Amino acid sequence: MSSAKIRSAKWQRRLIHPPRAVIDIGSNTVRLVIYEGPARAPEVVWNEKVAARLGRDLNTTGRIPDEAMNEALDAIARFKLLVADRNVTEVQVVATAAAREAENGAEFLARVAELGLQPRLLSGEEEARASAMGAIGAFPEAKGVVADLGGGSLELVSIGDGTSHQAVSLPLGTLRLIKLRERGKIGKGIAAAFDAADWKTQAHGPLYMIGGTWRAFAHYAMRRTDFPLTDPHEFRISVKSAARLAKAVADTSAEELETISGISSMRACYLPDAAALLRHLIERLEPTELVFSSWGLREGLLVSRLSSGILSIDPLLASVHAFAEPRDAHVTDAARMAGWTADVARGDGARNERLRLAAAHLSLALQRVEPNLRASHASEWALDKRWIACEAHERAMICAALYGSIGKTDPPASLAALANEGDIREGTTWGLSFRLARRLGAGSQVSLANSRMRLKKKTLALYLDESRAALATYPLTKDLDSLAQWLGHEPRIKIGAYEFDDPLDELDDE
16 A cells, blocks of 8 residues: 555544544643544543642642642643644643642633633532543443542542433542641541532442552552453452452552552552542442543543434444554455354344454454464454453453454463353354355455355355355365364355345255
8 A cells, every 4th residue: 555545544534533632730640642533432642741740739738839830831831732733623621629729720720821722620520520421431331430539639420321420529639648648647538528528329330440540559459360451441340359459559668569560650659548548438339349441531521522423332343443444454344244154153132243343343454464463463452452342351252253263262361361261262253253254255245245154053054156166165165164163063065046135044954
């Protein structure tokens, strides 16, 4: 493909999905995130932060320190240039607890405005609801309570039925927890903040954990439990395990914590205090489990602008489409292949069908990779890449399918920690059937339209139109044999004049 065509394709995608950015002025960090890709599954292409710690003195002086203000303004001036140079025109600038509560918060925001930006000061409830929309966007069926831990505040909001309900902002951010601990009042301070807010809502479902410090805790939990994935997004842990690990974190030094991949030195300092807060949250809210989210306030701001039609799009399929299409793997080809192989799919329900379509689309992209790289890419794409609305066992099924699509029935042993044997076997079946569909006529539309695969009581039958008879030889027969053997059936090839628009029920059973 010529560079002109590549540029054209990239430009067309940019026109369809214009880049957008969020400058998030938090109490601990000032961050710029630039997104591209589909509206329902935005992809981070630039993420930069400065730990200005604007809210570090809120509990003592009640002001933003001059040096912190200047550091933040320098960062924001840089961010403005970055988005301008990248031709990003949709930019949201929001400020949270520090600018909201500091005596000189208005002065600070006025100086941000002097840079040519339009900062929006979020109230505590607005901040909570934006974070909730991030969780809802990432977990479309979410029902429970979102707990977004920032530097200056903890936002709690109950969610369900695709919307947020009760919301509150508590002065329990990581910077404030430090001050409470230094005064020996962290337990009493947490309890007092809850009592003052009059928050009595229980979770009635999971506790969705949002914020960098919670993700650091997830990295700690993943290491301690030998969890085989690397991305904390969608990581789930029982309440009992979370309470036990929170107690262990409290007894671990910051120096030891920062040796764990995914935990920065800054987060390592905050983790013990956050662990104390977590134990209190578990006791107060009584959640069914903890679910960690990488989507939060910034993604919530983007999701809040979407129409109901776009919001109803499956985010996994949207992100797989955005990933696979530039690799010359087209969704129409994936859908055709998924339909052709449907008869051997044993999984129940629409949820498995969406996974099978995602796996089919990725398997086509995998064929564009050099053969010696396919196995490693199969693992990396399925297990390490961030997919939205894709749980751990679903990642395992996709991984097994990608391995099956390259003729391997022995996916990584680590999948056993993510999914049961039946799910892994089902994923492998998908992949072997994709391989057969692709082998039939090099994946051509004509060959798939003039053939049909049927799983009978004892046989796996491949029906071919007479015009496709020349295809019924090695290596097609080898892949048919492999799939049939995997299913415990006998392979059969039947060539004739068939009407493939009919259900083929009149054909012989064996």
